[in-house]
Amino acid sequence: MNLDGYTDLPSRKIAAIVTYLEMRSPPPALREQAQEGWSLQSLSSDADRYRTLYRRIGEPWLWFSRLAMSDEELSGILGDPKVEAYALRDGQNDIGLLELDFRSEREAELVFLGLVPGAVGKGTGRFLVNEAIRRAFAHPIDRFFVHTCSLDHPAALAFYMRAGFMPYRRAIEVADDPRLQGHLPRDCAPHVPVLD
Template identity: 40%
Template structure:
C-alpha cells in the first residue's frame, strides 16, 4: 500500500470512486474538468492511495496563497474504517505544511453529518463562519425565488383610505406588539438581518451606524416589534418623513415564525397603526426577491399596485475589468 501522486491512467478509476462515494451528485461539478484544472499550472495535486495497482482512496489538495484546502476525500466503500482516509489526510497536511501553509480548511455540506463527525475525529473544528460563493462561469443559479441573472421586479402599492380590516387572532397565544422607542442600531440590525436575510435585504446594511441612527432617531420613523412567547418574531417600520404620504418601509416575520398566522396579524396591525397617523396615502413596495406571498397578501389587505419597475439586481453591474488591467 502506498500514497502517490495521481497518474493519467488513474483517471477512470478515480472518477468511478468519487461517483460511488456520492461526491458527484452536483451536476455542475465535472470531475474530469476538476482533475485537469487541479493538476494544470501547478494549482494543486491529487493524492492516491494504491494497493496492488487498485485506487483505494483519494484526496485533492492545494493552497491559495493563504490557506490549504482539501477536496474529494474518498475511501473505497468496502475498505472504510481501516485508517485509509486518515493516512491520506495526514499526507495532505504534511504536504501543505511543507509548503508553509499554516491552516487547513475544508468544506462539508451541513447535511453530511457523517463527514462532519469524521473530520471532528481527525481534529478539525467547525468554524463559526458562513461560506459564500459566486459562479464565475456565467451559469445562473437560483437565488431566492428567481435566478441570479434575472432582473428584479419591484411592485409599488398604495392605499388612499383606511380599508375595512378583519380582526385577526395571531397563531401564537402569548404575544405582544410594542413600538421600540429609541431603538438601538444593534437591536435594529438584529431585526433587519433576522427578518430580511432570506430575502436579500441589504439596503440598511450599507449604512454606517451613524447614518442608521439618524434615520431611526427621526421622530417620523417608527419601528414596531412583534414578540411571540417573549422573543422577537417580526417587525414593521413606518416612515413618515414624506407625510402626508406614509410608507410601510419594512415589514416581515422571522423565518422560525413564518406559517403561524403572525404575518396577517402583523400586517393588520401595521395598516391600523399607519392610518391612525392620518396620512393621505399609505404606500409599500415588494420585489421578486421577497417572500412570494408578500404581494398577494398586501393586495388582500387593500393595497393596490400603481407601478411596476424592472431593475437589475444589485450584483448585476458592469465588470470593471479594464480598471484592473
Template identity: 35%
Template sequence: MLDYARLAPGEAFDRVEVEVVFLRMDQAPRRPRAVFPAGAVLSCEPLGVAEYRMLYNEVGAPWLWWLRRMMPDDMLARHLANAAVAFHVLRVDGQVAGFFETDAGYWPNVNLNYFGLMPGFIGKGLGKPLLDAAVDSVFAGGSPLRGMTVNTCSADHPRALPNYVAAGFKEVRRIREEWDIPRRLGLKLPEHLRG
C-alpha cells in the same frame, strides 16, 4: 443608487435583476382591528443600531434585504432617531418574532419601509395580523392622511405581493431594477434570481 450602497472599486458582487412592485392604499380597510394569537405582543419602541441590525439582518436575509446592511452606523442612528419613523416589534412568548417600520417623512403619505417575520415564525399565522397592525398603526391617527405606500419585489417571500393586495393595497406600477450586491455581505441568492 445611494452613495453608501455603492461598491468599492474592484469589489466582488452578484448582480440580480428584480421586478419591483409599488403599491398604495388610500383609505383604511373596513375590517376589525388586528388581533394576534395568545402570547403575541406588539409594541412600538425605539431601537438602537445593534438591535435594529439584528432584526433587519435576521428577518431580511432570505429576501436579500441589503441596503441597510451597507448604511454606516452614524447614518443608521440618525434614521432610528427620526421622529417620523416608527418601529413596532412583535414578540411571541417573549421571543422576537418580527417587526415593521413605518415612515411618515413622506407626509401626507406614510410608507411601510420594512415588514417581516423572523424565519422561525413564518407560516405560523402571524403575517396577516402583523400586516393588519401595520395598516392600523398608520390609519388610526385620524389626521389628514392621504395614503399608505409599500413596495415589494421578486426577491421577497412569494406571498408578499398577494398578502399586500389581500390587505387592501392596490398596485400602482412595476419596474425592473438591477442590484449589485456585495459578496462581503454573505447573502445567499435565491435560486429564482440567479442569472
C-alpha cells in the same frame, strides 16, 4: 435597457421586479388575528437589535439596504420622530419587524414588514399588517404605500393585496450583489445564483 425582451446584467449585479402598492383608506374591516402573547417593542434607539432582526428576516430574500448603511445613518432614521420601528415579540424572542415612515406630507410608507422563517404561516403577518394599517391611518394621511419585489417571499405580493393594498406601478431594480459586497453571507438566497 431593452424593454422588449432580455437585457443582460453585468456579473456582480442582481435585479428584481418591484411592485408598488398603495391604500387610500383603511379596509372597512380588518381581519383580526389572535395575539397569542405577541407585543410590539420600539426599536427607535436600538440599531444593533434592529440590524440583527433585519438580518434574520431578510437574509433569505437578499434584504441589504439597512445593512449597507453606516451606524450613524441607521440611527438617524430610527431616531427620527416621524419613523416608527418595532420588533414583534412572541413573549421571548423577536420574531417580526415593522417599520413605518411618516416623513412625507400626508403619506405613510410601510418600509419593512417581515417575519423570521419560523414565524411564517402562523397569523403573525396578518397581525403585523393590521397593526401597520391601524398605526398609519391613526395619522392624517391620504395614502399608505409599500413596495415588494420578486426577490422577496413568494407570497408577499398576494399578501399585501389581500390586506387591501392595490398595485399601481412596476419597476426594475438593479443593484450590486450584497453577498459580493460583504453585507450578506455568500451562501444565502441560493435561489439567486452568485455571478462574479
